[in-house]
Amino acid sequence: MLRDIAEFSDQRLGPGTLYGAIERLEDDGLIEPLPAEDRRIPYRLTEAGTKYLRRRVAELDQLASVARRRVAT
Amino acid sequence: MRRLTRLAVHLYPAAWRARYGDEFLAMLEQEDADLPILLNVIAHGVKARLRLERDSYGGNTMVGSAQPQRLALLGLIVMLPTSILVAAAILKYIVGVDGPFDALEPALTPIVTHPLGETVFVLAPYVALFLAMVPVTRLGLGWRTGRLSATMEVNAPALNVVVALASGLLAGFMVLYWVAENI
Numbered sequence: 001m002l003r004d005i006a007e008f009s010d011q012r013l014g015p016g017t018l019y020g021a022i023e024r025l026e027d028d029g030l031i032e033p034l035p036a037e038d039r040r041i042p043y044r045l046t047e048a049g050t051k052y053l054r055r056r057v058a059e060l061d062q063l064a065s066v067a068r069r070r071v072a073t
Numbered sequence: 074m075r076r077l078t079r080l081a082v083h084l085y086p087a088a089w090r091a092r093y094g095d096e097f098l099a100m101l102e103q104e105d106a107d108l109p110i111l112l113n114v115i116a117h118g119v120k121a122r123l124r125l126e127r128d129s130y131g132g133n134t135m136v137g138s139a140q141p142q143r144l145a146l147l148g149l150i151v152m153l154p155t156s157i158l159v160a161a162a163i164l165k166y167i168v169g170v171d172g173p174f175d176a177l178e179p180a181l182t183p184i185v186t187h188p189l190g191e192t193v194f195v196l197a198p199y200v201a202l203f204l205a206m207v208p209v210t211r212l213g214l215g216w217r218t219g220r221l222s223a224t225m226e227v228n229a230p231a232l233n234v235v236v237a238l239a240s241g242l243l244a245g246f247m248v249l250y251w252v253a254e255n256i
Contacts, residue, residue, distance in 0.1 A: 002104060014110060015100055016117025019093055023121075039099035 025049070075106035084118025086125045141208040145233040148201030152240055155197040158185070159243060195247065201240035205233045 005013050022043065025031040030049035034042045045053060078101055082094065090097075104110060158181055165174035184190040206229070213224040229237070 002100065012109075014113025014117070015097065015104065016113045016115075016120075018100075019097055020117050020120070023089075023093070036096075039095050041096045 074108070074111060075101075078106050078111045078114055081111060081114040081118055084115060085121050088125065089121050142230050142232050144208050145205040145230070145236040148204035148236045148240065149232075151204070152197045152201035152236075152243060154181075155194050155247075156239070156243055158194070159246060163246075198240040198244040198247065202237055202244065205229075205236040205240065209233050 002013055002015065002018060005011065005018070022031070026033070026043070029046055030052055031043045032046050034044055079098065082090065082098060082101070085094070101110070101114075158177060161174040161177050164170040164172075185194050206227070209227055209229040211226045211228075213222070213226075215222045
């Protein structure tokens with residue numbers, strides 16, 4: 001998971017940081033664990049998590065479009 | 074380094090390790106063990122432990138290794154000898170009642186004139202204040218949008234408030250006495 005994040009975001013996340021986020025997201029009901037694969041536990045978005053992510057992406061889209069316009073002028 | 078990182082996982086609370094420990098270790102085994110990873114695990118382990126202890130006291134304490142009232146009681150015991158001596162001195166030198174101070178003086182003089190005894194005697198009110206207030210105080214420090222933000226939240230049982238006020242008064246009186254004597 002850390003390598004995946006490093007590849008798409010170019011950020012090296014610490015394992016403690018990642019699991020801090022996983023714990024918060026799980027406690028907030030935004031992600032849920034899937035059955036274990038060996039010792040690894042995959043997580044997936046819940047319905048609430050998907051809604052939240054869509055809303056955040058839309059907000060970031062809007063922010064990015066405003067930023068693009070202002071940079072262009 | 075890998076062994077140290079595995080050891081550092083024990084900084085996380087037992088409940089956290091029961092929930093995430095095995096998958097967390099499995100992930101650590103896949104990563105290169107280096108100093109930034111070790112420091113990251115240590116920092117988040119301590120943070121998780123502090124959060125758990127804070128939550129177990131209603132989310133309002135800075136540290137919570139013991140019940141706040143117990144620490145306040147310990148503070149009261151620590152400052153008791155100083156309180157008794159100062160009260161006796163006030164009675165003698167301000168009110169004019171000699172009895173209590175004269176009775177205590179022979180026993181206490183060797184203690185308070187010894188450097189160690191004097192240090193303990195002088196520091197006792199501050200130790201009591203620390204014991205009474207630190208477990209019930211939550212400090213926040215942050216940097217947002219170019220501004221420093223500092224907050225202090227206190228949620229104290231009555232005993233902690235009484236011990237804090239008494240130790241504060243005692244310390245204040247001792248400072249004033251020292252100023253009057255030396256300046």
